Amino acid sequence: MTTMVHTRADLRAAMHTYAGELGVVMTMGALHDGHRELIRVARRRCEVTVVTVFLNPLQFAAGEDLSRYPQTLESDMVICTDEGVDVVFAPSVAEVYPLGEHPQVRVQAGPLGNVLEGASRPGHFDGVLTVVAKLLHLTGPDVAYFGQKDAQQLLLIRRMVQDLDFPVEVLAVPTVRDSDGLALSSRNGYLTEGDRSAALALSRSLAAGVGAAVEGPAAVRRAALAVLDAHPDVGLDYLALVEPATLLDVPADFFGTALLAVAAKVGTTRLIDNAVLEIGGAPVPVS
Numbered sequence: 001m002t003t004m005v006h007t008r009a010d011l012r013a014a015m016h017t018y019a020g021e022l023g024v025v026m027t028m029g030a031l032h033d034g035h036r037e038l039i040r041v042a043r044r045r046c047e048v049t050v051v052t053v054f055l056n057p058l059q060f061a062a063g064e065d066l067s068r069y070p071q072t073l074e075s076d077m078v079i080c081t082d083e084g085v086d087v088v089f090a091p092s093v094a095e096v097y098p099l100g101e102h103p104q105v106r107v108q109a110g111p112l113g114n115v116l117e118g119a120s121r122p123g124h125f126d127g128v129l130t131v132v133a134k135l136l137h138l139t140g141p142d143v144a145y146f147g148q149k150d151a152q153q154l155l156l157i158r159r160m161v162q163d164l165d166f167p168v169e170v171l172a173v174p175t176v177r178d179s180d181g182l183a184l185s186s187r188n189g190y191l192t193e194g195d196r197s198a199a200l201a202l203s204r205s206l207a208a209g210v211g212a213a214v215e216g217p218a219a220v221r222r223a224a225l226a227v228l229d230a231h232p233d234v235g236l237d238y239l240a241l242v243e244p245a246t247l248l249d250v251p252a253d254f255f256g257t258a259l260l261a262v263a264a265k266v267g268t269t270r271l272i273d274n275a276v277l278e279i280g281g282a283p284v285p286v287s
């Protein structure tokens, strides 16, 4: 049976009824098959699974899509029940930020939070890390599962957990894609039919980059950009080939594992995607 709770007190009471390894999957709701996969991976290992559903205002800047972000708690609950989740924690904003929506003390992401997504969305990762820290304290998991699609978020959560000694293991779950390659995202619901087909340029550019990995960084960038350049309806924000732990651009003579990350606006929707690739070695399929 899946129990839904909305307050810290009810969460604490519910958690007292469970024993065993606890896995948490944090979400902003509007659950899709990518979330299902996170839950399934968590359930394969953990005796108890908690899903948090909280649309965190702190990680949205003015003018971003907070007000139109899909909120579908009823169907989220159906998915969680279907997947055998034990507890769904769906708090209000006031429950998470009882002293006001703009907490004075926050987690600062630091330099890794100022590049790529952070350069386009200043303060975004401070908001993400602050709520993730709070939800880790509130749920007290042994393992927390995050999607590889948000590669920079995953890296920063790992850094926060290490730097601030959170007693939790952070595990990555590969990106789930539609059969045509589009990475699943709650924001895909904003896409018109035309947008959706234009949005395929992101995963196709990554696949082109992965295909050129044996030829080195310049070839990867060239191949990926060629796909994006052929789609003037896709407003490229960045295409970056970076070292996965530092997010610094890989040099021209780089060999080894790199992250190819892309962000673009399609219609009114900002989308991100990424692939991990082995530069100078055998191509790794887009995950």
Ligand code: PAF
Pocket (backbone or CB within 6 Å): 026, 027, 028, 054, 056, 059, 128, 131, 132, 150, 153
């Ligand atoms: O990836 C998300 O859905 C959010 O950034 C997270 C981790 C749930 C924090 O609000």
